[in-house]
Amino acid sequence: MCNKTITKPQHTSIRNQDRGSRGWNSPTFKINLSVVRPIFCTGLRTVISGNLYSVYMDHLYKLARSLRSARTIQLPEGNEAAARYLMSFVFGNQHRSVADLLGNSNFDVNYAFGRVERILLQIAANVGSAECLSVLLKHGSDPNYQDISGCTALHLAARNGKRRCVQKLLEYKADPTIRNNEGLSTMHWLAVNGRAEILIDLLSHVTDLELEDYQGQTPLHVASKNGHKKTVQVLLERGADVNKVTHAGYTALHFACRHGQRDIIPPLLEYGAHHLPNKEGGTPMTLCLSGGYGAVLQSLLNHFPRLYNTLVPASTKLLRQHYDAVMSCFRHLYVTNKLTILNSLAEFSANSGFQLLSVSSDYDIQVANFKSAVEILTVLYEGGDAAVFQPLEILWKSLEEWMVFLEDEIKENNSGESDQNAVENVASDSRNVLAVTHDRICAIIEGFYLCMQCLNETKTSTPARFKEFIQHRRYVINYLIEKDSQIIFKHFSFLLNCADIMAHFLNVIKGRSFNERHDWFYENLHSKRVKEAEQRIRMNTRLSNPIMVRRDHVFEDSCDAMEKESPDSLKFYISVLFKDEEGMGAGVLREWFDVLSNEICNPEYALFTQSDDGCTFQPNSNSAINPDHLNYFCFAGRILGLALYHKQLVNVYFTRSFYKHILGIPVDYTDVASIDPEYAKNLQWILDNDISELGLDLTFTVETDVFGSMQEIELKPGGSDILVNEENKAEYVQLVTELRMTRAIQPQIDAFRQGFNAFIPQSLIQIFTEEELELLLSGLSEIDSDDWRSHTKYSGGYTEDSEVIKWFWQCVQGMSNGGKIMLLQFSTGCSRVPHRGFSQLHTVGGKANFVITYLPYRDDDELPTASTCINMLKIPDYPSYECLDQKLKIAIRCGSQGYAKT
Template structure:
């Protein structure tokens, strides 16, 4: 009968009526019921069993009371309490049921636990008590009822933090007020000396900070000298900083001097000061003037030689950048399109606004100090030159002759210095470098004398001067008010100190990349330093090129999973050229710069491998003679714009598209399987062509030009004039090489000019519209100021990579998955590759990586979807007739375990011939 009774009860309740004898199984059965607050079922099961309600299995060591308190299952919690469960039992982290109920704000559970003598003072492993848990989560309504049980509202956790600390950190305003109303210590420090105000400021809780300051919180430093203001600045919490300044106005000085802190980022610092300046022009003027004075102090300290150069340069540049950004934000001096051009002779005294003069006035002393230093360095350079000349002359000449030579050298140098210095330069920096420096007005001479005799004076001061020059440029640009133009004042400064700056750069060329960014924005100045820049290592210039290519700092990446379909270029393989052209026109430039997402119509694959193939195929398609855009040069390998491309009525738009394609590839560092003539690369770089370039399109004609230059052509009957006949679609036309020169004869005196003009006609004028259209598209992505730092050979290297595939380099930078370098299949694979011709090697490279070119730097610089990605060969289980496959996005070749070298080679060649293009998801 008992069995039937239990059976009926089980069927009616749709569950068992008895707990399993195994306590762990019983616990987990009850746990699900407790979570759902199925108190009747829990009550019945517990009443019919001997289950230990304190049983706490698993790594968490939580019993059923922990579960009920955590979930707010009040009825189950009451049943467990009546069953005699240990109300203060702690889990593995030291938390009691009361802690869990407090953390989740389970008020009814808390009240009942307190009724059953739950201890509010028990600490978990981190020292947190119940009041801490309530404060952490802002359970103010429960906190009020708990104070009757809490003997010390300032009870500390293991780090010395009170409930007020954590409430301020998390910004629970009502909880903060409640704790303060119950006499929580408003200035109590934790073990590191952080007060509640520190916690509020460290997390930007401006409301909590306002409450604390209104209640009388003190502004103090912690054990390590950190202040609440410093914490605000490190986090960029502008509103909280404003609250601090409202209650403690004298913090303004500390706010400005905080620019020296290495821990405060420029963007965060600017954000805070921008908010402070929004309170009105009076506050803004105070901030700007203080920043200007601080920048001047930092700069003077930097030029004192005794300071840490890296730290001081960084501080100075941060200070002036923030100063200029703030000035532009507050006053926004708009460039007037109607402003008349300043006469050249007056550029040095160009008018600036009174406000700019006021704000940047404190820095004038620093700029004067910079000019004085450059004057002293000129003296040092002259001394070195004179000494070198003297030493050299001692070996070859008598003393009297040596003296004459020395005077002659000095005279030459003086003449050169005078010619390099513009007449208006003294109006810019206030002193001519040819004047003697007054020791009473500056102390640089004393500094020089104080340096060790063996110490390299120029080496010590060089990075400091360059840092101040950088700061001077930033300030001049801001004061000038025309961001699209380089400040005339700065141009005059560089012209006046041209010789010294060039000598500094010659001593330490890397300063160009660190501080001479102004060269990129001023063609006049770039032309003076371009030969020095081009003399620097290619890799350094290449790195500087990409560092400055995207001034807005957007990430250049290949989008694998684009945010929406509008960002995907869907390309029709059958109409590769036209489809790509139409797609690029529709995409905004900023989107194309941020990243590329390509999918071929009817194919599923996407990713970096698809993008690489698109560039590779499209670059070859642009050279398709059907479009008449480019013609093959005499060497059969390179291409030149077609002078007769007008046969295609839309040819100039297509040249612009070709320029966009090459510019986009260079921007995203994708190599193209295309090579142009040296003369065309020169056109891209702005380098003049010469008669040697003619050989690429007409070798025999180039030889004839060379013959003219090598021989006297007077009286040999050539009868040449400064005009040539050209074939334009079958009609011969006479073209003058220069206006009115059709009858001007070519002779020995003017033959060099003739050769240059006829070269420009053949190589430039004949295709000028095509070049201009191409460059209009190319410069949408690649500024002329940046690309001109390379020569034509380097540009080809950046666009097309290494011309040969080095098997040893490939093998050296290959990784293996499942195989190792001694596996038979790997040995056979490399033997097969070494036996391949160049064309098949290119096919293999494209099959594995999606590109037929090796990047600059070799195979160690192969790139994948997320950055550098080495070529990898992965083991695949052998099956008869199974071909190798590849994942081009990660440069992975999946090579089956072929039983013989012959089968491996056969299967590999089939894969190369049939599968070097096309994508599908497997």
């Protein structure tokens, strides 16, 4: 027993003291219970007055109760402290303690506290403490009090499915029609979460089932959107209006279709749901198509067969924006309605084609309809009954007739005048048939190819019928391309799959501007990726498992990591982390490509040798000294292909001949100069001079050193017996060139191209020259300070006129190109500039300008820092040009590579 002793005050002081601030519980008024207890027990109550005895017994009673209940039996003074003390009991549903504490308290049960200003009743409803809720209601808690978001206790109980709390609140006249700040009533909350049983309880207290939130959504709309079938059925059975529209014109059927709620469709249709457009013209069918909900769409078509008539037209309008979703729906329908779907697509394609050929029709609408319908048709068709294409045969016949007509028209226009005058005459006369129809004709030709390719038994070759068509009508097609070569990029992408036809038009394509071809290249490279769902899965996988490399083993670690990944997964997302470094994101990815591409040419791997100019690299003909050399060449090809795919730059330049090898362009003797300039001069001399009487005694053979052993190699079969003369010297030079530049490294070239073409199709890359390929891969090594400055933005308080900014550009102007490269590497993670200059700097979200932002200057040790992911350089507000120049040079010299916490 713990004794508490303090001297008892005199009676006079007790009478005179302020009982409001002092009392039996105060530190100056405590009783030694071990002394007083025996006195009371012997009945000597006259020791203290009767009033004091009563106070003492009350104190003793409270003390005993407190000890038995392991808590105080009185609430703290003040509503805030009392509310927070009671909250723990409410959470635990300790209703007896709550009742006891409230019994002898002046606490305001409607006191609101906390960030959202809730009362204890709302807390009890939120956690489902039904008994505590009942106690609070008995003590006068307001069942309709609304917190800062407008929620009542009934809202919270309904949202969390606390049925007993809902029932008790309804007994105390809680109003179920009250809406929160978003317009949600108790019925809305029950509908959102599918609380059908509680909803049944509530409906006996509600007469208006069409209570709307502030968007005009009723509980039926909300339940349909969230897929709660039982809740939907309850509302429909009680008389909810199945066709009631929201402010935007949406019905319950719209919501179910928009969110792919398959199970909701049958009860809605059973109760008479209509297929109506909303205010934006969207129907339940189009919402299914744009969302990719094939099963829901199938239910709609089964109930409304007439929708088959509008299915294809609606799909063609949505295909470009929702390609994967629309195709997913058609693949689902195709399983059970194969012929119906194919026939509908073929008929619509034919009709759209004829409308396209009608000069009076809207070109943009009809070309989109025709190309989309043909695309869906040809993607779905898996062989079998070719009769589904029969409706299009009339269109192909009409195309042939148009080509004959156009040929006659062209020849007539060309008679008696130059070709140039004819072209100018056609272009100037908008009423001329050629001027009006050439674009439409080319769109039909593209559709013709796609359909013929579907029926082609050998998918890798050009369809014979289409090839014959091109050969017969090449005169017209050449004319149309000369008139507007842009149509190749608009309609003739099929050339990329027809090598034999492409050969006739490659020069025309290369004649277009580099920028046009660049855009066409990426448009076709990134077209028709896999379904969005598959893409998200792969992206999430890569996000959680980035490629981890050690900076001092970047080649080996990257090679190991790339072998574990498929090209498809790397096309969608790639993330890199340098071990023991803090950085991650687009800037780190840029630096990885930059560092790794440079490491590929490290002499230790014996993959590439330096050319005579000392700046470019060529595959090493003796790379077999490394037993894994072909695997490494394939890896090198994958790195460059992956970089080009993701529009990243690499920090390496190759010889012109190697770029030609990548492009599939034959090398010539001038390319020999990159590896042996003197020998190239000798070849040039042979071509420039008559060798008939020189007695060189050259044959079609060469001697070469293979690991220290001289071997004679024939340039062609029987070459040792064939003398080089004036007639065949050009062939000799070409064969020698091919031996030195191609045959000697053919396995290396093939391995590299295998890796490269895993990301970049050969048919696409061939549209560039070797100089353009170098630009695409490596960008510009010479940095234009003026271009850099003109594409720079400022933030944090800096402007173009800020003193620090003027000093910064003064520093940049004074740097060598090597210094500028280091600064660019420090700021962006890449040491190269895109071929179009600084306007094309890329970040995660696309292209962005270079940014310089403000940092406060705190001390002399403050250095510039950078966020490479967003191309941002952070410069402290230095006090002088000299200080800025010194700190900037230190930063780029010590931090151009690597990442750490800032």
